[in-house]
Amino acid sequence: MPELPEVEAARRGIHDQLRGRTIVGIELLRPGLVQSEAGLTIDLLQDQSIDDTSRHGKYMVWHTEPMALVVHMKMTGQFVARGDGIPGFVSGHPVPAYDTELPHKSTHLILDFEGEARLYFTDIRHFGRIWLVPHDDLADHMARLRLGPDLLSDAFTxxxxxxxxxxxxxxxxxxxxxxxxxxxxxxxxxxxxxxxxxxxxxxxxxxxxxxxxxxxxxxxxxxxxxxxxxxxxxxxxxxxxxxxxxxxxxxxxxxxxxxxxxxxxxxxxxxxxxxxxxxxxxxxxxxxxxx
DNA sequence: AACTACTCCTGGAGGC
DNA sequence: TGCCTCCAGGAGTAGT
Incomplete structure (x- = not known):
């Protein structure tokens, strides 16, 4: 489901509310969600933080010290953030039956941030992916997607x-x-x-x-x-x-x-x-x- | 090269 | 209620 506006909403939520916070816990409930050709693992995020975010089309990128994470929510991906220290947000595919209870059976990744904030990734149809990419390979990784100009960028004329x-x-x-x-x-x-x-x-x-x-x-x-x-x-x-x-x-x-x-x-x-x-x-x- | 059909999955709705 | 079929917002791949 998520198209550019939904992905942008997720990116802004993460950027505004979770950027710079130390990741103190990682629960990967569906290992297939994460892929890396370079042998990187999601555990490398432990004690790190999302330092910056970017987006091209429906691809969102989290920039962290050990690596870049290229995130695609595909048809049924959803990000939910909750916590005492943040306003929280829900963005992506609506998941009516589970709106209040988290995690649930379609929750595939939970990141715990310092200050009692949690980020959940939910994906009913399991199409979503997170690619772990070394910084040096990020430009090539994105270039291989051959994406046209992003609709919100200056290149879209x-x-x-x-x-x-x-x-x-x-x-x-x-x-x-x-x-x-x-x-x-x-x-x-x-x-x-x-x-x-x-x-x-x-x-x-x-x-x-x-x-x-x-x-x-x-x-x-x-x-x-x-x-x-x-x-x-x-x-x-x-x-x-x-x-x-x-x-x-x-x-x-x-x-x-x-x-x-x-x-x-x-x-x-x-x-x-x-x-x-x-x-x-x-x-x-x-x-x-x-x- | 360019276009189309198929495929990866699960869950909800509607017909019988 | 239960079973079946169809449908769903993406996109890579294989076939024509």
């Missing part, structure tokens, strides 16, 4: 987006935007939001897009991030109906509800096997919209 979309041809715009080598940070929810904002059908090919339409996609990404990042993400809880229509997300998981642009009914379909929500009135298949 209209020109950069145009350039990257113009390199694509027959592919559909939705999977192209989901491809992290195009731009880094969008996932299934936010791509639906962006294409709805831009009034573009997700199956349109990249080569069919006009300059004006690419401009609208860029604007849609900027505006969507502007809303989602301060909120800490979409926090969709699929076990509860989404009824607060004026609130984000406006299109994703809103099947059967009225489109906030035109009032037509939002429909659900599949694009490259991913659940996709759209308004067929606003997002016509052939792009006949002239405005």
């Amino acid at each position: 209209l020109e950069a987006l145009r350039d990257r979309l113009r390199r694509r041809s027959i592919g559909r715009i939705k999977p192209i935007l989901l491809d992290q080598t195009t731009v880094a940070g969008l996932g299934n929810i936010y791509v639906d939001e962006v294409l709805w904002y831009a009034k573009i059908h997700p199956s349109r090919t990249a080569e069919s897009l006009t300059d004006a339409e690419i401009d609208r996609i860029y604007e849609g990404i900027v505006e969507t991030m502007k809303i989602a990042v301060p909120e800490g993400g979409a926090k969709i809880n699929r076990s509860k109906a989404l009824t607060d229509l004026g609130q984000f997300p406006f299109i994703h998981a809103r099947e059967g509800f009225p489109c906030q642009h035109c009032g037509a009914t939002i429909t659900k379909t599949k694009v490259n096997n991913r659940g996709t929500y759209l308004c067929l009135d606003c997002q016509p298949e052939r792009g006949r919209l002239s405005s």
Whole structure:
């Protein structure tokens, strides 16, 4: 689940509340969570601290004295911090049944910090990973991911987006935007939001897009991030109906509800096997919209 | 090179 | 209640 806004919320929470605190306890409950080609182990964090954090797309990096930790929450990762000395935070995939009790059976890592603060990593589907990387290898490690410009960075410009979309041809715009080598940070929810904002059908090919339409996609990404990042993400809880229509997300998981642009009914379909929500009135298949 | 299908997992919802 | 099927917000890999 977590896309850029959720990962950024986790990063800010860790950065603001736990950075610089000594790690006094480590419980790795699912060993497969952690991987290292260099033979590093999570135990090296004992008596160390997270000195700085960074992020590129959905990858978060913790910088510590012995190594860098590259964290990916994948679909169901969640970070929760609690403690007497901190406000605490919850970010990532909502885990309704376990919101109050921690740890639980999907908790895979617990870090204890000095001053009675704890950081829990939860991941129902076990896709999340933490790579332990020597400092000297971090640049290469990140380069191998071939990530496009981060959506919140200065490198993400209209020109950069145009350039990257113009390199694509027959592919559909939705999977192209989901491809992290195009731009880094969008996932299934936010791509639906962006294409709805831009009034573009997700199956349109990249080569069919006009300059004006690419401009609208860029604007849609900027505006969507502007809303989602301060909120800490979409926090969709699929076990509860989404009824607060004026609130984000406006299109994703809103099947059967009225489109906030035109009032037509939002429909659900599949694009490259991913659940996709759209308004067929606003997002016509052939792009006949002239405005 | 570029695009698509499959795969790693668990759990919740809905049908019967 | 129980069993079954489908679905889920990511992304690497293999196949075309």
